[in-house]
Each structure stands twice: as structure tokens, then as C-alpha cells.
Amino acid sequence: MVIVLAFLTGGLYACGLYMMMRRSIVKLIMGLALLSYATNLLIFTVGGLTRAAPPLVPEGETVPPVPFADPVPQALILTAIVIGFGVLAFAVVLIEQTHRSVGTDDSNNLRGIEGES
Template sequence: MELLLVFLIGVLYASGVFLILRRSMVHLLIGIILLGNATNILIFLLGNITKGKPPIIPENLKVFNDIYADPIPQALILTAIVISFGLTSFAIVLLKRVYALVGSDDLDDLNTPEEEDI
């Protein structure tokens, strides 16, 4: 299972970097989304996949020796999902506005000054 996730992380990072290097703004946005998802899976993998009980210590125990799922990576991933959703929403609105003004999603069209059109 962990080897499959490592392979998936590599594919997501590679495809995300490939899409970020494209000229289209839509490809740039999809590449950023893929990089965010790959990072979430990486954090999940580094937190050790454990099928166990929640980390709640009963009152009669002084030391918890049972197998438990670590809540810290889960909290980090949840926070990263919320942040990436906000970033994606803002980028979609910004992309829509730029497309309405420029009429193209090519990044090279944004670099040309308007004085050249005269």
C-alpha cells in the first residue's frame, strides 16, 4: 500500500510540474491543484498509515501502549485542504477575470504591452 502511494505521489508531482510549465493558465491552475494533492498524500504517508483506535487514553491508564492513529497529520491535511480550496477558488475567479479582459488564456498574451497593437 505504501509503495503504491509513493508511486502515486511521484506521478502527481511530475504531472503537476509538467502542467505548471505549460503556457495555458488553465494548465497552470490544474498543475497547482495536483501539487497540492500530492503534498497532502505525502503528509498522510509520512504520518504512518495505522489502522487503530483514536488516541483517547482511559482514566485508569497512566501510559497508553495500544496502537492508535496519529491525529497531527490528519489535522495538517485538513488544514491544507481548506487552504488549497481557498487558493483554487481565488485562482478560478482571477482566471475568469483575466480571460474576460484579455480574451485568451495564453500566458504570453499577458506579457505584451498594449502599445504594440497600435
């Protein structure tokens, strides 16, 4: 299972970076989204894949019975998903505005501040 997820994660990273290097700024945003999915999957995988019970502490004890699934990577991923969602929403609005003001989807036509004089 780990090997499948490892290849999936690597593939997602590769696709994300490839999309970001395209000239279209819409693909840039898709690349960013793929990159954050890849990261979340990576945290999930390196956190350790165990077929185990949820980490519930039985009444009267202080530690859950082993083996239990580590809850920390899941908490990290949840946080990262929320943050990623917010940032992605902002980025989509930003490219929409850029498209409206520049009138093109091609990042080669972005001149930035160097183009002014």
C-alpha cells in the same frame, strides 16, 4: 501500501508540474490543484501508515492504548485542504478575470508590465 502511495504522490507531483508548465492558464490552475493534492498525500504517507485504533483515551487513563493512529498528520491535512480550497477558489476567479480582460487562455500572450511603455 507505502510504495503504492509513494508512486502515486510522485506521479501527482509530476503531473501537477507538467500541467503548470503548459501554456494554457486553465491547465495552470489544474496543475496547482494537483500539486496541493500531492502534498497532502505526502504528509499522510510520511506521517506513518499504521493499521491502528483511533487515538481515544479510555476513561481513567492519560494516554491512549498502543498502537494508535497519529492524529497530527490528519489535522495538518485538514488545515491544508481548507487553505488550499480557499486559495484555489481565488485563483479560479483570478484566471476568469484575466481571461475576460486579456481575451486569451495562452500565457504567452501575457505581456505584464514589461509590455507597456
